[in-house]
Amino acid sequence: MGKVFIVGLDGATFDVLNPLIKMGKLPNLSKMLQAGTSAILESTPFPHSAPAWASCLTGVNPGKHGVFGFGVRDEKNNYRFQLVNSTSIRAKTLPLLLTEHGKSTGLINEPLSYPPYPIHGFMVSGLMTPLTASHFTFPPELREELLQAVPDYVTEVSPDQFDLKESQGEAAYAEALLASIRARAKASRILMNQKAWDVLMIVFTELDRLQHSFWGRINNPSSSGQKEDRSLDAIVSRTYEEIDTAFGDLLEDLPAKTQVIVVSDHGFGPSERTFYMNRFLEEHGYLKIKMVRRFPSLRSPQSFMRRIFQITKISGNHLTKSETAGTMNHRDPKNFKKRVEGWVLEDLVDWSRTKAFADQYGIRINMKGREPKGIIAPGKEAEALIDKLKNQLIQLKFPHNGKSVFADVQKGHSVYLGPYADRAPDLVTFTETGFPHPSYTTKDVFGKLESMKGSHRREGVFLAWGEGIRKGKRLERASIMDITPTVCYSLGIPRTIEMDGVVLDIFEDGLDPKRLLERSGTSVREKGDVIPFTPEETSEIEAKLRGLGYLD
Numbered sequence: 001m002g003k004v005f006i007v008g009l010d011g012a013t014f015d016v017l018n019p020l021i022k023m024g025k026l027p028n029l030s031k032m033l034q035a036g037t038s039a040i041l042e043s044t045p046f047p048h049s050a051p052a053w054a055s056c057l058t059g060v061n062p063g064k065h066g067v068f069g070f071g072v073r074d075e076k077n078n079y080r081f082q083l084v085n086s087t088s089i090r091a092k093t094l095p096l097l098l099t100e101h102g103k104s105t106g107l108i109n110e111p112l113s114y115p116p117y118p119i120h121g122f123m124v125s126g127l128m129t130p131l132t133a134s135h136f137t138f139p140p141e142l143r144e145e146l147l148q149a150v151p152d153y154v155t156e157v158s159p160d161q162f163d164l165k166e167s168q169g170e171a172a173y174a175e176a177l178l179a180s181i182r183a184r185a186k187a188s189r190i191l192m193n194q195k196a197w198d199v200l201m202i203v204f205t206e207l208d209r210l211q212h213s214f215w216g217r218i219n220n221p222s223s224s225g226q227k228e229d230r231s232l233d234a235i236v237s238r239t240y241e242e243i244d245t246a247f248g249d250l251l252e253d254l255p256a257k258t259q260v261i262v263v264s265d266h267g268f269g270p271s272e273r274t275f276y277m278n279r280f281l282e283e284h285g286y287l288k289i290k291m292v293r294r295f296p297s298l299r300s301p302q303s304f305m306r307r308i309f310q311i312t313k314i315s316g317n318h319l320t321k322s323e324t325a326g327t328m329n330h331r332d333p334k335n336f337k338k339r340v341e342g343w344v345l346e347d348l349v350d351w352s353r354t355k356a357f358a359d360q361y362g363i364r365i366n367m368k369g370r371e372p373k374g375i376i377a378p379g380k381e382a383e384a385l386i387d388k389l390k391n392q393l394i395q396l397k398f399p400h401n402g403k404s405v406f407a408d409v410q411k412g413h414s415v416y417l418g419p420y421a422d423r424a425p426d427l428v429t430f431t432e433t434g435f436p437h438p439s440y441t442t443k444d445v446f447g448k449l450e451s452m453k454g455s456h457r458r459e460g461v462f463l464a465w466g467e468g469i470r471k472g473k474r475l476e477r478a479s480i481m482d483i484t485p486t487v488c489y490s491l492g493i494p495r496t497i498e499m500d501g502v503v504l505d506i507f508e509d510g511l512d513p514k515r516l517l518e519r520s521g522t523s524v525r526e527k528g529d530v531i532p533f534t535p536e537e538t539s540e541i542e543a544k545l546r547g548l549g550y551l552d
């Protein structure tokens with residue numbers, strides 16, 4: 001049986017790939033496209049890295065793995081979020097399934113793999129790994145090995161270290177991202193050659209970071225009309241080229257008969273405006289704010305911070321006075337206020353008069369018996385409210401250009417199915433101009449986006465190539481949930497009972513109908529506790545996610 005090599009390109013899109021391939025700039029990815037099978041890969045209903053990578057690695061929809069975004073509702077209090085980590089994925093991941101079948105996996109930099117967990121194989125954790133983590137590998141001793149071989153290996157380049165308002169800072173950030181691609185490729189090549197594996201998966205997250213910050217600076221048809229400083233024009237294409245080179249280097253060492261899959265968790269496109277969902281809900285009488293909008297005086301940073309932490313009961317409580325002051329020195333208090341409110345709704349909303357509220361991932365009905373202070377009866381009353389809101393949102397237009405705010409609004413229970421579906425939003429909303437923002441203390445319902453130049457799209461990338469893979473074939477459809485079932489099929493492992501994804505028709509020999517029907521084993525993860533981050537880790541990761549523009 002052969003091996004499978006998976007390269008995850010966070011945020012890669014054909015909208016950039018295709019023009020660059022035409023220009024002859026990506027020889028290795030181009031080879032895959034021409035001599036393999038390709039498809040536009042549909043992401044999760046909310047095309048966000050956390051649920052998308054979780055679905056990629058499990059083959060199930062978020063209703064079965066329980067990850068809908070970077071935050072997850074805890075069971076006791078549904079108005080609160082906890083940051084997700086590898087223990088939050090409540091379905092078995094590909095490495096765990098392969099372990100059950102005696103196969104080994106190498107997993108490098110997958111965004112939800114911290115804390116690393118025991119598998120047959122090895123693991124280097126990705127995004128959401130706390131800087132303070134004493135270990136981010138499995139087995140633990142791999143950490144030393146890795147850092148000795150590649151001392152400049154980094155999980156994530158933090159944009160906070162650069163002044164992105166200056167073109168010098170932008171260039172330095174871009175260079176750091178390029179360097180991190182090289183370091184990750186170098187480390188991966190060493191591990192690829194030194195360790196045993198049946199499946200090796202490496203995720204590069206740099207394209208996503210770069211496109212968030214620099215989307216407008218792309219030398220491609222969709223941005224040709226834009227007047228901008230063109231000096232950084234080449235940055236996006238240079239990063240795709242760096243990825244292509246790294247990919248080519250890795251292909252050189254690939255064992256014979258290995259099948260190669262390239263997958264992105266979501267696509268990308270421009271973003272200019274944001275939609276403040278809770279402001280909208282408030283304006284239309286669905287949500288009531290308990291607190292006055294004006295917070296205690298901002299004149300004293302310490303007292304402001306303490307008050308905020310008191311109100312929101314978030315992890316800042318542990319900060320000492322001097323640390324608090326230190327934190328404030330680096331932050332614009334108004335911005336900080338917005339951020340804190342965006343993340344924790346609980347104590348600022350009058351729940352007794354609130355029918356619906358929004359988080360970053362959609363809108364929840366304040367439902368009796370489900371939410372701790374719910375007021376809307378489940379069934380008829382809730383359904384009527386969901387329908388009404390859905391219609392209102394579908395018809396909503398951006399005032400500056402008259403375009404629809406939402407590409408699509410879907411009912412949560414029609415797209416999320418499974419034991420965790422009740423933690424999902426009741427309405428899944430996705431605007432094509434950026435993530436909807438949960439803040440409700442803004443003055444306006446619509447706002448301009450300053451730092452986020454690009455945002456996610458549902459259309460990602462799928463490429464497959466190698467021994468036994470169909471050549472020059474384009475599939476009509478493919479979903480992020482199909483990756484794990486397809487890899488399992490390739491390795492002779494049946495789908496589990498729960499898998500929603502299907503086996504993609506990428507094999508030269510076609511698909512064996514008998515094997516396709518075979519299902520055995522389960523994706524349900526053994527009862528194990530979800531291990532939350534410590535308060536220190538939480539604030540550190542939140543700060544990082546904010547820096548990346550995800551929690552703003």
Ligand SMILES: [Zn+2]
Binds near residue numbers: 010048208265266
């Ligand atoms: Zn992503």
